[in-house]
Structures are given as C-alpha cells and as structure tokens.
Amino acid sequence: MTATASSSTVPVEEWVRSFTDASDNDPEIQAHGKYFTCGYLLDMENHHFVVRMISGRVAEVAVDPGPLDVGYQFAIRASAETWRGFATEIPAPMYHGIWAATFRRDMKLEGDVLVLMQNLRCITRQIELLRTVRVPV
Amino acid sequence: MPRISPVTGRYVTVDVDDIQYKVFYLENGSGQPLVCQHTAGCHNHQWRGLLEDEEVTRDHRVIAYDLPRHGKSDPPENTEWWKEEYRLTADHYTKFIVALCDELELDQPIFMGSSFGGNVALQLALRYPDRFRAVIPVEGADYSPGFYLDWWQHPHANAAQVCASGVWDLMAPQSPEADRWKTWFYYTQGSEAFKGDLYFYSVDHDLRDKLDQIDGERCPVVMLTGTYDYLTTPDDGRRTADHIKNAHFIEMEDIGHFPMSENHEVFRRYLLQALERIGSRSATAQA
Numbered sequence: 001m002t003a004t005a006s007s008s009t010v011p012v013e014e015w016v017r018s019f020t021d022a023s024d025n026d027p028e029i030q031a032h033g034k035y036f037t038c039g040y041l042l043d044m045e046n047h048h049f050v051v052r053m054i055s056g057r058v059a060e061v062a063v064d065p066g067p068l069d070v071g072y073q074f075a076i077r078a079s080a081e082t083w084r085g086f087a088t089e090i091p092a093p094m095y096h097g098i099w100a101a102t103f104r105r106d107m108k109l110e111g112d113v114l115v116l117m118q119n120l121r122c123i124t125r126q127i128e129l130l131r132t133v134r135v136p137v
Numbered sequence: 138m139p140r141i142s143p144v145t146g147r148y149v150t151v152d153v154d155d156i157q158y159k160v161f162y163l164e165n166g167s168g169q170p171l172v173c174q175h176t177a178g179c180h181n182h183q184w185r186g187l188l189e190d191e192e193v194t195r196d197h198r199v200i201a202y203d204l205p206r207h208g209k210s211d212p213p214e215n216t217e218w219w220k221e222e223y224r225l226t227a228d229h230y231t232k233f234i235v236a237l238c239d240e241l242e243l244d245q246p247i248f249m250g251s252s253f254g255g256n257v258a259l260q261l262a263l264r265y266p267d268r269f270r271a272v273i274p275v276e277g278a279d280y281s282p283g284f285y286l287d288w289w290q291h292p293h294a295n296a297a298q299v300c301a302s303g304v305w306d307l308m309a310p311q312s313p314e315a316d317r318w319k320t321w322f323y324y325t326q327g328s329e330a331f332k333g334d335l336y337f338y339s340v341d342h343d344l345r346d347k348l349d350q351i352d353g354e355r356c357p358v359v360m361l362t363g364t365y366d367y368l369t370t371p372d373d374g375r376r377t378a379d380h381i382k383n384a385h386f387i388e389m390e391d392i393g394h395f396p397m398s399e400n401h402e403v404f405r406r407y408l409l410q411a412l413e414r415i416g417s418r419s420a421t422a423q424a
Contacts, residue, residue, distance in 0.1 A: 090310050093365045097306025100367035103283065117294040120302040131310075 012047060012063055015136035020058040022129045029056055029122050036122040038115050039070070043077035046137040056122065074111035076127075080137040082106055086127065087135040098127055144188045146209075153236040154229055156216060160237060161209035162202035166194025169270070169417040170243040173201040174234070174250030174257065176276075176395055177338055178289075178300055178331025179323050180208025183251070186401025192409070196419040200246075202237060206330040223333030225253075226341050227260050235265055247417060249273035249408075252394055253338040255369070256281060259358070259377070263347060266356035271415040273408070275361045276394045278373035279348055279380070285339040289332040296328035307394035309365035312403075320398045344377075353383030359411040360386045361404075365393035385414060 010018070023029055029036065033056025042049045050062040050070040062070045076098060082105050085095030094104040101107035109116060116123060144165045151158045163181050165188045175183045184201035187193060203210035212218040234257065238246055248269050250258045255277020262272045289300055301324035308317045324331075344351075351358065358381050362374030371388045378386035389396060389407045396404035412418050 093309075094367055096310050096365060099303065099306040100365075103367045104370070113288075114291065114293055117288050117291060117299050117303075120294075121298045124302050124305055 010134045010136045012136045015133065016049075016061045016063060018133040019129065020061060022133050023058050023126055026125065026129065028125050033057075033122045036119050038074075038119055039072040040116070040123070041072045041075035041077075041111075043075055044083045044135060044137040045078070045080040051126075053119075053122075072111070073115040074109065074113055076107065076109060076116075078105065078107040080135075083130070083135045083137055086130045087133075089131055091131065097124065142189060143194075148209075149237070149240050151233065151236050151240050153233045157214045158205040158233070159211055159214055160202055160205065162200055162241075163188055164198060164200045165189065166197050166199045168196040168198055168419070170238075170241075170246035171197040171199050171417075172234070172238060172243065172246045172248050173199065173397075174204065174248070174254030175201070175207065176252035176254060176398075177334035178207075178327035179320075179395075179398075180327065182208070182323060183320065183395060183398035185398075187397055187405070187408070190401070190405060193405070193412070197247075197412070197417065200241065200243075204330075204334075205233070206333070207327060223330065224336040224341075225334050227257070227337060230257050230337055231260050231264050234261060235268055238268065245270040247271045247273065247412075247415060249275060250277070251275040251397060252277070252368070253334050253342075255360075256338060256342045259344055259351065259381075260342065262351045262353075262356045262358050262381075263344065266352060269356055270417070271357035271359065273359050273361065273411050273415075274374075274377075275396060276363065276366050276369050276374075277360060277377070278369040279344040279377045281342065281369050281373070282339050284368060285332070285335045287332075289328055289335070297325040300328045300331050301325045304394070307366060307368065308399040309363065309391050309393040311391045312393065312399035316399050316401075320395050323398070348377065348380035349382070351381045351384070353381050353385075357415055358384040359414050360384060361389055361396070361407050361411060362386070363389040363392035363394065363396050365391070368394060387411065 036056040039052040050072045052060040094100045146163050173184045180203045181201040206212045255274035258272040258274035301321045360374050360378045362371045375386045378384040392403050
C-alpha cells in the first residue's frame with residue numbers, strides 16, 4: 001500500500017515551530033510528561049532532527065546536525081515516504097504508529113531502546129502529533 | 138429506577154491438569170452459548186459492548202470469562218505458582234477452556250476469542266472439533282511470532298505503560314478515543330500475565346503444518362481480522378482460512394487487533410455476519 005502524501009511539504013523551520021508548540025501545548029504530554037526527559041533522533045531520510053525533551057517540554061530541536069554535533073539516546077528511522085504516511089489525519093494501516101511501521105514497513109528503532117520504552121506513552125503521543133503538524137519531507 | 142446492567146458476574150471452580158482455578162465470568166442473554174476469550178494480558182471487560190448488545194443476547198448466552206491470572210480470576214488455588222515462570226501452553230489452554238465449558242454444562246457452545254484467543258480458537262477446532270458448534274477466531278492466525286518480548290517485564294521500565302502503550306498501535310485511529318483509552322487502561326493492569334500469555338501466542342502456537350487437519354465442516358471456522366492489525370494482518374487471516382477445509386474469512390475495515398474493545402459498533406456488524414453464517418441467530422433476530 002502506498003501512503004497518501006501530505007498535500008505539500010512543510011518548510012523545516014515552520015515544522016520545528018509547529019511541532020514544538022503542539023508538544024508543549026498538548027494536554028496529554030503535559031499531564032503525564034513530568035519525567036519525559038530524553039533525546040532522540042528522528043531520521044526522515046531527507047532531513048533528520050534531534051529532539052531534546054526536558055520534563056515534558058521541548059528544549060531543542062536540532063535540524064540536520066552533523067555526525068557528532070548532538071547526542072541522542074535512541075533513533076526512529078524511516079523513509080520519507082513512510083513519514084508522509086504518518087502525516088495525515090487518519091493514517092493508512094501500518095502508518096498509524098511506530099510499532100506498526102516497525103513490524104510492517106521500513107521503520108527502525110535503534111540505539112538505547114530502553115529509553116524509548118521508558119518514555120513510550122509520551123513518544124507515542126508526540127509521534128501522533130505529526131497527524132496535524134505534518135512532516136517536512 | 139436504578140440503572141443496573143443486565144450483565145451478571147459469578148465465580149466457578151474449574152479443575153484442569155490437577156490445577157484448581159476459581160474463574161470469574163460475566164454473562165448475559167439466553168439461548169446458544171457464546172463463550173468469549175479476551176486478549177493476552179487483558180480481561181473480560183473487553184467484551185463490555187457485546188455483553189449488553191440486545192441483538193446478540195436475545196438468542197445467545199454470552200459468557201465472557203477471565204482466564205486465570207487475569208482480571209478477577211486468581212492464579213492457581215492449589216499450587217505455589219509464584220515459584221515458577223508463567224508460560225501458557227496450547228495444551229493447558231485448550232484443556233482449560235473445555236473444562237470450563239464442562240463445568241458450566243454448556244451444550245455445543247460457540248467459542249470466540251481475539252488475538253491469543255483467536256489462536257486458541259484454531260487450536261480448539263483442531264483438538265476438540267466435536268465439543269464446539271463453531272469457533273470464531275478474531276485477529277488469529279496459524280502462526281504469530283515476534284511478540285514474546287522481554288520489554289513487557291523489563292525492570293528498568295514502567296511495565297504498565299510499556300504494555301499499554303506497546304499495544305496502542307494495534308488499534309485503528311478511527312476507533313473512538315474513549316474506547317481505545319479504556320483498552321489502554323485494561324492493559325496497564327496485566328503486565329505480569331501478558332508475557333506468559335505471549336509465550337503461547339508467539340512461541341507455542343504454530344499450526345502452519347496442521348491447518349489441513351482442521352475440518353471446518355465438523356467444526357465451522359469463521360475468521361475475522363481488522364485492517365489495522367499489524368500483528369496478524371488480514372493477509373495472515375486469509376492465508377490461514379484458505380488452508381482450513383470449509384473455513385470462511387471476513388476482513389473488517391477500519392478496525393484493529395482489539396475490535397470488540399476498541400469499537401464494538403463496527404465489530405458487531407461483522408460478528409452478526411459470522412453468527413448468521415454459523416446459523417445461530419433465530420429467524421426473529423435476523424428479521
């Protein structure tokens with residue numbers, strides 16, 4: 001199945017702002033993210049980002065950092081096509097979450113996956129925010 | 138008038154393999170027994186919509202039990218179960234279900250289960266075809282590897298949230314948010330049993346070379362699978378049904394791995410089709 005592409009690609013700077021705002025104002029993350037402190041890589045093929053979270057708030061989103069510029073604990077990697085599948089209001093089957101896309105598409109969960117598991121509820125919610133803020137690829 | 142549900146709960150004592158269990162079950166309705174198994178690491182509230190579904194309960198006695206170690210069914214009454222790792226096997230699981238049906242004196246029940254309950258429905262059709270009028274494997278398949286994971290009980294992570302959020306993607310985004318969150322909530326309660334259940338689901342259950350031994354004429358098999366299920370996909374369900382004599386497969390649109398719990402209103406439409414195919418609905422009910 002081919003994912004439905006976003007109607008247009010969101011400019012990177014605009015995406016960083018809207019992702020940060022959506023996360024910092026999300027009632028669920030703010031209600032349950034007291035210990036949501038970690039750094040992770042979002043590899044979207046055409047761009048990659050390191051999201052650094054502190055106590056449930058976005059401290060920094062590094063855009064296309066160099067190889068050793070910014071540390072992170074785990075990585076969520078997938079093709080731009082897969083990420084575009086996430087960026088729709090109602091994603092098609094297997095584009096509806098990181099477990100689904102890891103089992104059935106080309107998504108990879110790498111690095112210290114324990115940290116992902118420790119923050120799974122908030123990460124799951126944060127990735128679902130892509131349904132409204134879309135993706136910059 | 139007090140708003141009391143017609144659903145009642147009772148306990149029944151069941152002996153299997155020299156182990157004694159005190160089993161909690163919910164029931165409502167009368168007529169053809171319809172025995173319902175929840176998913177791994179969960180409990181019988183997943184069937185809350187079906188238990189109060191008047192169209193089904195007017196000619197079916199819906200019985201939704203908690204498998205031992207789940208919900209209100211305790212672990213074994215007569216063994217030091219805390220000294221062993223829990224790993225559910227197909228042999229014990231099927232014997233338990235038959236013993237439960239015997240204890241409740243059910244005559245030719247229909248068995249329906251989801252996920253590891255769907256897989257055990259296939260095992261029942263193979264091992265005890267004359268004991269059931271039919272089986273309805275929901276989100277089941279001949280083989281479902283990949284979910285017997287240490288993450289469900291990792292000591293450095295919050296097992297309740299790992300289990301609950303780990304199965305979140307098994308539900309469809311179209312399913313009502315409140316029902317998905319109820320299902321999530323149930324999954325925060327069962328991490329200790331979840332992994333042991335998944336030993337059956339992903340390791341002990343393997344019918345890939347036995348499907349031709351299931352006779353869907355002797356024990357009708359109607360399989361239901363949702364399009365958002367990433368563990369047992371519609372392709373897995375269809376492939377399984379294709380290899381069982383006289384089995385029937387129904388793909389359920391826009392629903393996932395916990396259909397009865399995440400969206401009963403969508404699930405019931407497909408379930409009614411399955412019951413019609415089995416022939417358990419009365420003429421009045423179908424009118």
